[in-house]
Amino acid sequence: MGGILVGTCSWTDRALVGSGWYPAGRRDAEGRLRYYAERFPVVEVDASYYALPSERNSRLWVERTPDGFVFDVKAFSLLTGHPTRDAAVPGGLPADAGDPAVLDEVWARFRAGIEPLRAAGRLGSVLFQFPPWFRPGTRAEKFLEQCAVRTAGWPVAVEFRHPDWWRGERAEATCALLARYGLAAVAVDMAQTLPASLPPVTPVTSPRLSVVRFHGRSNAWGTGSKEDRFRHDYRREELQEWVPRVRALAERVGPDGQVHVLFNNCCGDSAVRAAGTMAHLLSAGTS
Template sequence: MGDILVGTCSWTDRELVGSGWYPRGRRDAEGRLRHYAERFPVVEVDASYYALPGERNSRLWAERTPDGFVFDVKAFSLLTGHPTRGAVMPDGLPADSRDPAVLDEVWARFRAGIAPLREAGRLGSVLFQFPPWLRPGPRAEEFLAQCAERTRGWPVAVEFRHPAWWLDERAEHTRALLAGYGMAAVAVDMNRSLPSSIPPVTPVTSPRLSVVRFHGRSTAWGTGSKEDRFRHAYDDAELVEWVPRLWSLAERVEEVHVLFNNCCGDAAVRGAEAMQRLLGQSPALAEGVTPSVNKRLDG
């Protein structure tokens, strides 16, 4: 039976910082991370999608968290085919993913930025969240093959945003494709009534890892402001339906990462706390102690 690690998709989100979840005396950069890591064993680094991660920050993150804590790092936008602002490109490089020299340099910078986490054994995965316009087909598969070559030896998780990847007639091919590269498939929970909704499937494509991301169930997914898209507070009834699925995943992989991305106020951390409770886990409140990751009592 693998471990189930529950956390959120950021510990620095402005809405979370402003919600009051962090106590007085723990609201600086170091204090926030230490406070978070006392309660959860995993976190997703969302900022690395918007700007390349730096070696110094990665080293500090490893130093400020207890043994066993891991970071899932979101791939930089240029590497997943998303639009990228020129202002965040290193050394004034153009935000041009078609220029091989630019891509080589950005990949090298990203690799160097996460190296301290890899060296410390704190890199849980690198999340490649592909854009909704990446439809299944030969060009998309070639892009995926290029990413696989660039990330050989890394723990990689893949989230497709176009629903066709996981529709019945395509799902087995997608599963086999990711399994061939050793990439972990990302399952999602979201509003299921929209044309862009991803089916709530839980394919296993890597024996090491499965990832489940809870986006919230807002009907504004894909439209409106960030607050509109992610404004959702999970209740127990919505979460409990996932509990047997998570146990089933844990029976087939070494580790399951359960990450709440409903980043509006403190909704993500409250959802993660509720999921820990439903799984029979309890956070450790002592300084420097990794939260317990309990196994199912009958497992």
């Protein structure tokens, strides 16, 4: 059975910092990360979606966390086909993913930014979260192939936002596509009452990694403010539903693999509380 690591999708979220979860004396940048890493073995770096990661920060993160702690780094928006501000692109270049020179430079900066994590064995995964309009088809498959080439040697996880990837007979083809390139499929927990709801499938497409992301079960998904979209306090029973699924994923990735269970319901301290409960349920073997 592979290892199961439970954490959250940010340790710097403004709502978390303002919730009082970090005690007095541990609220500066170093103190927050050290405090978080004393309680969880994995965290997702969300800021790298909005701005390219820096080598300096990656080195500091390694220094401030214990051996075995890993970072799942979210891919920069331009690399996943999301709208990107020109100001977020280096060297005054336009945010134009269709320009090979721009794309090459952004990939180079992203690669350099996470290299200290990779070199230290702290890179848990690079998360490619694709937009809702990234739907199955030849063009999308070609894009995934290009990503696989660019990320050769990295642990990569893929989260689709268009539900057609995991519906009906298409799900088998999606598994085969990701497995072809060694990309780990991301399982999702979210509200199941919306047209854009992703089914709670748990495919394993990589022998070394599986990722589950808990987005909360708000019916405001895709609309409203961030707080509206992610506001959800997971009940113990809701988390118990996932315990056998997570343990089954750990069996399927094998003894050298890992399952990362990450909570993205980042409103106040909801995510850290849910992560703590899930870690307890999994360690107790509750099903």
